[in-house]
Amino acid sequence: MNPDYKLYHPKWHRMRMPIFWWLGKLSYTKFIVRELTSLAVGYAAVILLVQIWILSRGKDAYARFLEWLQSPFALIVHTLVLLILLFHTITWLNLAPKALVVRIGGRRLPDKAVLVAHYLGWLAASGLVVWYLVRS
Amino acid sequence: MVTRSREPFFWVLFTSGGMLAALVLPALVALLWIAQPLGWIETPSFIGKVQPAFARLFLFVLISSALFHWAHRFRYTLYDGLQLEHLYGLIAVTCYGGATAMTMLAAWVLWTF
Numbered sequence: 001m002n003p004d005y006k007l008y009h010p011k012w013h014r015m016r017m018p019i020f021w022w023l024g025k026l027s028y029t030k031f032i033v034r035e036l037t038s039l040a041v042g043y044a045a046v047i048l049l050v051q052i053w054i055l056s057r058g059k060d061a062y063a064r065f066l067e068w069l070q071s072p073f074a075l076i077v078h079t080l081v082l083l084i085l086l087f088h089t090i091t092w093l094n095l096a097p098k099a100l101v102v103r104i105g106g107r108r109l110p111d112k113a114v115l116v117a118h119y120l121g122w123l124a125a126s127g128l129v130v131w132y133l134v135r136s
Numbered sequence: 137m138v139t140r141s142r143e144p145f146f147w148v149l150f151t152s153g154g155m156l157a158a159l160v161l162p163a164l165v166a167l168l169w170i171a172q173p174l175g176w177i178e179t180p181s182f183i184g185k186v187q188p189a190f191a192r193l194f195l196f197v198l199i200s201s202a203l204f205h206w207a208h209r210f211r212y213t214l215y216d217g218l219q220l221e222h223l224y225g226l227i228a229v230t231c232y233g234g235a236t237a238m239t240m241l242a243a244w245v246l247w248t249f
Contacts (some may be wrong), residue, residue: 017219019184022160035213041157042206045167045199046238052186052195054243069173078169085165089158099151126163136180 035087040081093118146208146232154204158199192246200239207231 022028054065068074096118097111171177184189211231214220220227 019217019219022156022217032213032217033222035209038206038209038213041153041202042210044161045202045206047169048164048195048198049238049242049245051182052249055183055186056245056249066173069169075170077172078165082162082165082170085157085162088154089162092154092158104207122159125159129160129163130167133179133182133185134177 005023034087034091037084037091040084040087044085089122093122144169146204149201150208151205151206153201153203154209155201157205160198161202186249192249196246198243200235203235203238204232207235 022032051065054061069078094115097114100114102109102114167177167179170181172179186195208231211227214227215224
């Protein structure tokens with residue numbers, strides 16, 4: 001719950017919840033895992049910035065960074081990060097029809113159309129990223 | 137007196153960051169940190185890819201909004217998941233403060249690249 005709300009209801013009776021309340025049910029666990037995907041998003045942003053920063057510090061430093069990327073530890077971590085990021089993308093795009101209601105000529109566009117449009121957008125964006133980085 | 141909530145401001149950063157991260161990060165991570173180190177794909181020098189102004193601007197927006205996405209979402213994960221509501225202020229300052237500091241760092245790194 002948003003702690004801001006407590007300001008207006010300071011006297012409600014509240015039951016103390018155990019810290020691992022979300023482990024008992026699959027849907028609760030999925031919710032917390034979905035929320036924890038933000039850690040992978042933050043990690044990717046920070047490492048991307050680090051990579052760019054090291055890149056600007058010369059060839060030797062960057063070669064060491066690339067070597068680190070090839071270490072089994074980094075590869076395992078980044079495979080895990082990729083899986084979590086995919087979970088983020090899928091859960092995020094699946095919510096799009098609920099967040100975005102498109103009306104055309106007074107009629108609501110079906111959820112499925114909004115969903116397909118978002119997945120096509122993901123495909124296009126991924127293609128663009130790969131094309132930009134791979135082309136010489 | 138009505139005090140206006142800062143919530144909508146952070147929520148906009150949270151959604152734009154979430155959307156950008158969802159669309160771009162899997163491809164970026166798969167290519168730069170998995171396919172390339174394993175030698176599956178040869179890519180030309182990364183310097184030339186970062187250098188153009190539009191690329192740096194995009195990277196700045198991506199990194200910064202992804203960080204604010206983290207800040208906003210992780211803040212509520214700590215409140216709900218770990219029941220840390222009594223640390224309300226400290227958590228908010230740490231999360232948004234961290235994202236702000238990293239955004240300033242990103243601006244500096246990309247500006248002087």
